[in-house]
Ligand SMILES: Nc1ncnc2c1ncn2[C@@H]1O[C@H](COP(=O)(O)OP(=O)(O)O)[C@@H](O)[C@H]1O
């Protein structure tokens with residue numbers, strides 16, 4: 001296998017609390033994305049997905065501390081200067097934020113928002129940039145792209161705005177697109193359209209996509225591999241097919257059971273709620289909510305271990321293992 | 329509305345305008361009332377007043393004995409010159425410092441500016457005016473004050489009624505310098521409160537926009553920080569600042585009453601003050617009408633600026 005495009009290892013992000021204590025929002029995350037691959041990151045809200053994404057762009061909230069390593073095409077990002085980081089942002093790694101109502105600037109024309117970074121990073125002239133932007137709008141299926149360039153975000157529907165936001169992210173020709181909850185605020189048909197669009201871009205441009213969501217269902221059709229996060233840690237990972245068909249970590253099971261359709265049970269949410277920052281339980285962070293928990297679960301943080309080729313899980317109890325050893 | 333209010337004042341224009349002896353003389357009182365139309369019933373007075381107003385006739389000031397319209401034509405430009413200079417100073421300093429304070433949040437420039445804005449809003453204008461007058465122009469002799477031009481200096485040929493502009497139009501640099509140097513101090517004093525208000529408000533508005541998703545999106549594009557602030561942050565922040573500036577300008581106009589008194593600025597504020605003391609009803613009414621028109625114009629300008637700044641508010 002070729003070297004990954006993005007390689008995150010041992011990433012820790014600590015955020016300052018109101019009292020000044022540094023609380024871990026991301027606590028030792030490893031993940032990789034290859035060119036042309038779609039990696040899905042799932043987990044309830046508050047599990048550290050957005051912080052992982054923001055760390056990659058160097059856009060963490062004020063006062064955040066980062067440890068570990070984030071390599072893009074072999075180059076360490078965490079030690080870059082502000083100036084060097086700015087030449088990575090938009091040009092190599094682009095990000096589409098969650099909400100189409102807020103991701104685009106309400107007072108700047110679509111043309112301005114689609115061309116400003118292209119012109120800045122690649123020194124493209126106004127006219128050439130406009131042509132390229134119109135072409136992008138066409139690719140994301142915005143009707144009459146030329147006219148759309150002169151318009152403002154409020155003149156488009158939510159789904160169209162989200163497609164424009166994706167076009168804007170792609171404008172400076174990045175090799176990695178981070179999409180943070182790109183479909184959360186959208187209805188199901190629009191959502192499907194966005195996912196098809198991302199899939200096509202990956203095939204046509206060899207774009208690597210890191211797609212973040214709290215909804216495992218969104219990922220099933222598009223992601224090649226899945227990473228499931230809980231309380232700032234990865235608890236399970238593997239190919240999408242494997243993880244969905246035979247989830248091994250009780251948390252992943254919980255997420256699947258909570259889905260409205262599919263899975264074995266119908267819509268059974270995980271009891272309780274994820275821990276707040278700084279209030280992560282000892283041992284396995286999931287144990288207070290876990291039906292399979294034992295006394296030992298509260299003792300040590302379980303390691304993320306290989307359970308099959310390409311499959312990792314952080315549950316030593318492993319209640320969903322396909323063949324159970326009978327202990328006598 | 330102002331017409332009724334002026335009638336409700338518990339004072340009698342007769343006693344306020346005629347001397348002690350005259351007000352005890354029934355003939356003189358009747359003559360004064362008849363001359364000023366005060367012998368008619370209230371509704372009659374009102375209709376006459378509105379009718380005259382429509383033809384540009386504000387009546388005659390009982391105090392200056394000039395037509396109120398010509399008094400106003402002389403006073404309004406004086407006050408507008410002062411008020412516009414003050415709002416210009418307030419916007420440049422208040423908005424400029426507000427942006428700096430937000431960008432340097434909680435660091436020393438922000439802390440220094442916080443003190444400035446706090447003193448701006450909490451130091452009473454009359455006190456500041458007296459202190460400035462006494463120290464800066466009287467004791468230290470840094471800037472002249474008192475009147476719009478040096479005593480005895482000829483006024484520039486009237487075009488706009490703004491001495492600074494008119495002297496420039498006439499190419500008269502000496503008068504221009506004189507007019508500007510006498511404008512600086514009262515304008516600064518008049519602006520002080522508004523600087524404080526705008527500074528606070530701009531800081532809050534910029535901080536709010538800095539936390540918005542689309543600013544993070546602009547940063548994620550790798551644009552230089554200056555571009556992010558100039559293009560993505562300032563515009564939405566200014567939208568709310570414009571509203572406050574409109575309100576502040578209206579407030580600043582009422583501040584002219586005091587500042588004009590202290591700096592011997594013969595404008596609308598001083599005129600309103602003396603007319604009110606004398607219960608000079610036509611003059612008070614004239615001032616009210618002018619102020620109402622100015623308020624309407626301010627709102628109009630604010631609405632127009634909204635459209636310029638925000639495409640969502642533009643009429644298609
Ligand atoms: N600006 C911030 N300051 C402090 N804590 C934050 C901030 N943003 C998010 N957090 C906290 O960090 C943790 C991880 O958040 P996040 O990465 O946004 O989760 P997710 O994207 O998975 O929903 C959460 O507990 C959240 O409350």
Ligand SMILES: [Mg+2]
Nearest residue numbers: 045049050180
């Ligand atoms: Mg998130």
